[in-house]
Amino acid sequence: MYYKLHIILFSAFTALLLFSCTSCREKPIEAGSFELAFIPKVNGERIEKGVPVVNIQNRKYRIDFFLMYIADITLVKENGEEILLSEINLYDFLSGGEARHTSEENAAFKKFDLVDVGNYKGVKFGIGVPDRLNTGPASYPVNHPLSVGSSMYWSWRTGYKFLSMEGFIDQSPDNNGTALDLPIAYHTGKDSINSPNVIYREVSFLDNENAFTIQSGQTVHFNIELDINRMFYNETDTLDMVRFNISHSVPGEQFDISRTITDNLVNGALHKEP
Numbered sequence: 001m002y003y004k005l006h007i008i009l010f011s012a013f014t015a016l017l018l019f020s021c022t023s024c025r026e027k028p029i030e031a032g033s034f035e036l037a038f039i040p041k042v043n044g045e046r047i048e049k050g051v052p053v054v055n056i057q058n059r060k061y062r063i064d065f066f067l068m069y070i071a072d073i074t075l076v077k078e079n080g081e082e083i084l085l086s087e088i089n090l091y092d093f094l095s096g097g098e099a100r101h102t103s104e105e106n107a108a109f110k111k112f113d114l115v116d117v118g119n120y121k122g123v124k125f126g127i128g129v130p131d132r133l134n135t136g137p138a139s140y141p142v143n144h145p146l147s148v149g150s151s152m153y154w155s156w157r158t159g160y161k162f163l164s165m166e167g168f169i170d171q172s173p174d175n176n177g178t179a180l181d182l183p184i185a186y187h188t189g190k191d192s193i194n195s196p197n198v199i200y201r202e203v204s205f206l207d208n209e210n211a212f213t214i215q216s217g218q219t220v221h222f223n224i225e226l227d228i229n230r231m232f233y234n235e236t237d238t239l240d241m242v243r244f245n246i247s248h249s250v251p252g253e254q255f256d257i258s259r260t261i262t263d264n265l266v267n268g269a270l271h272k273e274p
Contacts, residue, residue, distance in 0.1 A: 030116075030216040031114045031116060032115055032214040032219060033111055033113045033114075033115060034075060034111070034115045034123075034220050035109055035112070035219055035220065036109065036112075036123065036224070037109035037222065038070075038108045038223075038226050039224070039225050039273065040066065040228055041225055041227055042228050047094070047228060048094075049063070049064060050063075050064050052177070053229075055169075055229050055241060056238055059169060059175055059177070059242065060169070060180060061169035063167040063228070064094075064168075065094065065164065065165065066164070066165045067091065067092055067163065068090075068093065068162065069089070069091075069128055069129050069145065069152070069162055069163070070088075070089050070091055070110075070126070070127065071087060071088050071089075071125065071126035071133070071200075072086075072088075072202075074125065075115065076120060077116075077118055077119065077120055078119045078211075080121075085115070086110070088145050088146060089110050089145055090145040093108045093226065111219070115214055120211060120213070121210070121211055122210035123206075123222055124202060124203065124206065126201065126202050127163070128197075129146070129159075129189075129200065130197070130200060131200070133146060134159050137153050151164075152164060154187075154248075157192070157248075159189055159193050160189060161188065161189050162189045162200065164185075164187050165184070166183070166185045167180075167183075167184050168180040168181060168182060168184060170182070182242060184241060184246070185246045185248075186246075186257070186261055187248050188247070188261060189249045189258070190249065191249055191251045192251065199249070199258060203270060205224070205272050222272070223272070223273040224271065226269055226270060227268070227269045227270075227271065230264055230269035231264050231269050232261065232264065234268055239257065239264075244257050247261075
């Protein structure tokens with residue numbers, strides 16, 4: 001009798017546990033979404049593919065192609081807890097993409113769903129491809145950011161381009177802008193697969209003005225202006241885009257160009273929009 005009662009009680013307890021766990025799984029998860037967008041501009045105006053703009057040296061140039069890897073997109077909560085949203089994304093700054101919340105038609109953006117609700121200090125991310133991922137596209141499916149289909153892998157030197165910007169600039173002596181005939185091609189990355197990864201950089205937006213709250217069922221839009229001209233100058237120096245019009249990050253002068261562009265990018269070209 002005691003044995004049968006024990007079995008009955010055990011069965012009832014197990015059933016109660018299963019019911020409780022099922023109820024927990026069916027309970028709606030409180031979550032929102034986070035969108036990280038980059039809005040490329042020149043002289044305060046959004047840039048369009050193939051449309052001439054003017055650089056800091058008053059030379060006309062145009063950009064036809066601009067891709068950049070954004071790695072380890074991480075949200076930081078008020079208590080310091082970090083939430084990794086994505087290891088690697090390839091942003092196309094000149095692609096119109098889907099309809100979006102902002103009037104900036106060519107904002108490059110990625111949206112992440114099922115993000116914990118709560119208060120956040122801001123976001124941080126890397127520019128480029130971290131060492132652990134900079135190994136080759138063979139194992140990635142075609143729609144992956146690191147696949148061979150991205151056209152961002154240097155098969156001839158091993159490793160990924162961190163950013164790829166291509167277009168043309170006016171090289172005329174009188175700088176009249178009538179012919180944009182000199183190619184520009186800036187491909188940043190490591191100077192060799194065995195070298196220190198000094199081109200990869202981390203960027204954070206964690207000051208008080210960058211704080212936000214994610215609420216259930218809502219999307220936080222985090223817009224960052226990318227001032228393209230600022231990639232080529234800083235407070236003390238300007239990169240001559242005619243004289244230094246090409247870099248594939250090979251050792252020497254070209255690698256110095258890539259490092260200068262990267263320094264300018266992370267130190268002066270990125271600004272959070274209100």
